[in-house]
Amino acid sequence: MKFKYTLPKHWADKVSQMEEFANGAMQVTIKTKSGAVFEKVLISSATYPIAARGYKDLPFAIDEIDDIYQTAEDKNPSVRGNWDFWDTWPKP
Secondary structure (H helix, E strand, C coil): CCCCCCCCHHHHHHHCCCCCCECCEEEEEEEECCCCEEEEEEEECCCEEEEECCECCCCCCHHHEEEEECCHHHHCCCCCCCCCCCCCCCCC
């Protein structure tokens, strides 16, 4: 599987310490260097941003990330399914 976006190691290391809500997936909030905040971003395997609620593609550049953290909603999402994934998984 080739993912469209990959977090740098220092961000992946931070995300790997966060709580998963699905097999290998964490919901996070991302703050950019400009101060914009993007909630409900789905990270797979602590490394690959694969979806964000309300966006058809990544709404910021990876090198613009200033912080990644989890809110209470991120740790226990009220909506768990119906993501619009950016990557295409091969069919079995």
